[in-house]
Amino acid sequence: MRELSLHILDVLQNSLEAGASKVTLTIEEDLMADRLTITVTDNGRGMDADTVTKVLDPFFTTRTTRHVGLGLPLFAAAARRCNGDLVVESELGKGTTVRATFQHSHIDRAPLGDIRNTILSFLLAARPVDLHYVHRVNDRQFEFDTADIRAELGNVPLSHPAVRDWLSEFIAEGEQGIK
Amino acid sequence: MPKLKSLEDLKRIREEAQKDLKVRLDTGTTITVGMGTCGIAAGARDTMHAILEELHKREIDAHVTTVGCIGMCSKEPLVDIEQAGHPRITYANVHPDMVPRIIEEHLIKGQVVEEWVFGRVTRD
Ligand SMILES: Nc1ncnc2c1ncn2[C@@H]1O[C@H](COP(=O)(O)OP(=O)(O)O)[C@@H](O)[C@H]1O
Ligand code: FES
Numbered sequence: 001m002r003e004l005s006l007h008i009l010d011v012l013q014n015s016l017e018a019g020a021s022k023v024t025l026t027i028e029e030d031l032m033a034d035r036l037t038i039t040v041t042d043n044g045r046g047m048d049a050d051t052v053t054k055v056l057d058p059f060f061t062t063r064t065t066r067h068v069g070l071g072l073p074l075f076a077a078a079a080r081r082c083n084g085d086l087v088v089e090s091e092l093g094k095g096t097t098v099r100a101t102f103q104h105s106h107i108d109r110a111p112l113g114d115i116r117n118t119i120l121s122f123l124l125a126a127r128p129v130d131l132h133y134v135h136r137v138n139d140r141q142f143e144f145d146t147a148d149i150r151a152e153l154g155n156v157p158l159s160h161p162a163v164r165d166w167l168s169e170f171i172a173e174g175e176q177g178i179k
Numbered sequence: 180m181p182k183l184k185s186l187e188d189l190k191r192i193r194e195e196a197q198k199d200l201k202v203r204l205d206t207g208t209t210i211t212v213g214m215g216t217c218g219i220a221a222g223a224r225d226t227m228h229a230i231l232e233e234l235h236k237r238e239i240d241a242h243v244t245t246v247g248c249i250g251m252c253s254k255e256p257l258v259d260i261e262q263a264g265h266p267r268i269t270y271a272n273v274h275p276d277m278v279p280r281i282i283e284e285h286l287i288k289g290q291v292v293e294e295w296v297f298g299r300v301t302r303d
């Protein structure tokens with residue numbers, strides 16, 4: 001995919017499908033170490049040890065609607081092309097962590113891209129899930145937790161038009177601030 | 180620190196929104212965008228963004244929501260429009276440049292864009 005944020009959306013979507021109620025997305029850009037690290041942690045249903053070993057195989061999927069899983073193997077290939085790797089840790093009934101690393105300056109590394117709309121797509125999911133988001137660029141950081149935002153909103157959903165416009169601006173400003 | 184000011188905004192949004200929350204949730208329009216791997220790869224996120232922009236520009240208060248894989252790779256991006264009292268319409272292969280016409284004809288004029296329809300469900 002042409003943006004890392006599209007891979008991120010795909011991984012977030014896995015967490016949703018795994019029934020997670022809380023997901024943490026951390027993006028760390030360390031220019032000194034020339035590393036980009038993307039971590040998604042969820043409290044979804046998790047996978048057993050056998051499944052975890054198969055999850056990077058492009059022909060493995062537990063879904064019945066199509067025959068190949070694409071998401072994780074594709075993301076892993078992107079990381080490996082850039083002197084990085086993708087690691088999946090999971091425990092049945094506890095949750096899953098997916099961590100992808102890249103050489104930040106690698107010529108083949110896709111840009112992070114439109115992270116704002118990746119987050120919005122996830123937050124507009126029919127089943128609401130809380131997201132803790134952390135984006136660090138060297139020593140600057142943008143962070144929020146939708147649990148705090150929900151607390152302010154009471155019974156008004158994140159998908160309310162006025163709220164989603166607010167979220168869109170809030171994320172755009174936050175990302176701008178760490179550029 | 181902009182974050183504090185932003186949380187202030189949320190309180191105002193909450194008060195405004197609560198006035199008509201029930202009406203909106205009961206009788207509004209819901210637009211659903213498929214966001215499985217195939218959808219994402221086919222550009223569904225940008226289609227969703229185009230929908231949000233168009234709704235914002237035209238000040239239309241429709242609900243927008245995303246769903247995971249629905250098993251129809253080749254039809255992605257899929258966009259589904261549900262309005263109280265109307266059949267549910269699903270549009271296939273919706274790219275961002277198709278969004279203004281769908282919003283204009285379907286949401287504003289109430290005319291389904293037949294040539295892009297993939298399916299419809301009538302509820303009783
Ligand atoms: N966060 C997760 N929690 C639990 N299971 C997961 C998670 N991510 C992936 N899986 C499992 O790994 C399989 C492969 O994932 P993926 O490569 O994204 O392909 P797909 O989602 O299309 O099946 C999924 O079908 C699911 O069973
Ligand atoms: S993601 Fe392709 S059919 Fe579901």
Ligand SMILES: [Mg+2]
Nearest residue numbers: 010014071216
């Ligand atoms: Mg997947």
